[in-house]
Amino acid sequence: MSRLSVIVGLALLVAAQAAVGAKRYYEVVVMDPYIELHTGPGRGYPITQVLERGEQIEVLKRRTDWFKVRNDRGIKGWASARQLSRTLETSGKPAKIQDPDRDDFALRKRELGVQLGELEGANVIRGYASWLFTPNLSAELSGSIITGRFSDGWMLSADVVHQPFPNWWISPFFSLGTGVLQINPKSTLVSAKDRTDQTASAGAGLRMHVGRRVLLRAEYKNHVLFTSRDDNEELEEWKAGISFFF
């Protein structure tokens, strides 16, 4: 089994190399008097070369706000996004070097995030992934780890999230979901049984686009726990965290 996975991995690597072999890079023409090339992708790295106006350069790769470029004489270096955004494509149009903006945020397709919060006095760490079918409507899958003083557990849930104003900088949303919650009493306590119950939840929250692909998200959720006893239990959960959209 393990040997098979290694062979499959190697085959994928070879295929990846073959796919990369025939590539051509994005090309731009320098329009500023010159562009400074740093030795590394950061503002502190020394400038060892400059490229002059009219030079055609290839953009090899991007790392955060820095672009590795190469001119036709083979000189390579890292140029800043600010300088590279003032170049032109070979067709004469301005180069496409922009960062994701509010429109990209509104039209995002996927979102990944981590949140920290509390559920009835216990700590909660939650990771989620969501898929946006339209700018207003998305489906979300999440897993939470719950750690309390006397018990711990986990929760898996699936939610439908509605966002009425996707273009707002701070955008509210409402969610409805269902899931499974397992609670295990601490092993240092007198032994009590683990419990697994189904839950239903309703929630509301806010997303804030802070720039680039980053957003902050805070929300409240009210869970109803369908227990095997006579009464259902209600749980309140607050959490906030950081997310990225793609």
Place this chain on the structure above:
Amino acid sequence: MESRHLVFLLMSVALLLSGCSRAVVSDNSADAAEPVINPQVSRRDIREARIDSENFEVGAYFGYMSVEDFGSNSVYGAKLAYHVTESLFVEATYGETDTSQTSFEILSGGAPLLSDDDRRFRYYDASIGLNILPGEVFLGRDWAFNSALYLIGGVGNVEFAGDNYFTAVFGAGYRVLATDWLALNFSVRDHLFDTDLLGEEKTTHNIEFNLGLTAFF
């Protein structure tokens, strides 16, 4: 063992995907035999090459971890990071170590406190990192490598002795880039959590240091 293969597979798939995403620019050289004015201009289909962004970092590491009261043992794990700016990144890590017996268990020679499965210490964390001292290291006269000293802080979960513990993590690391995409990481981390496993509730410090290889994609 399995997690290392999984990481390898994931890295391969990621490489493949990044390779495929580079679209090819179609050839648009004009045909020499074309008349001077051709009223029937067909729309040229130019697919632009996309710039390959390498903001994700994935890798595996190996090192030593001291679990308070339970000895120092080898630890291995995997990490995935996303670089937001040149200074800021976020990171998810998973690691595990097999702890040894407490001094009391060894000296008394009595029944062990924990079963073998409960003795395995697993952690997963989500952290924010700051590259505070970026720079270059020089090996001899001819070699210069980009490097960065970074600080890490985050939260996570520890699974140990049959329970889950809410954990705070902080530490520092040193990253040296062998090439544009391959990095050597050395990092030190403290995992803090409260436990009453040995009777009294206390905050434990569990310090780990590790050496790992990561690839940017």
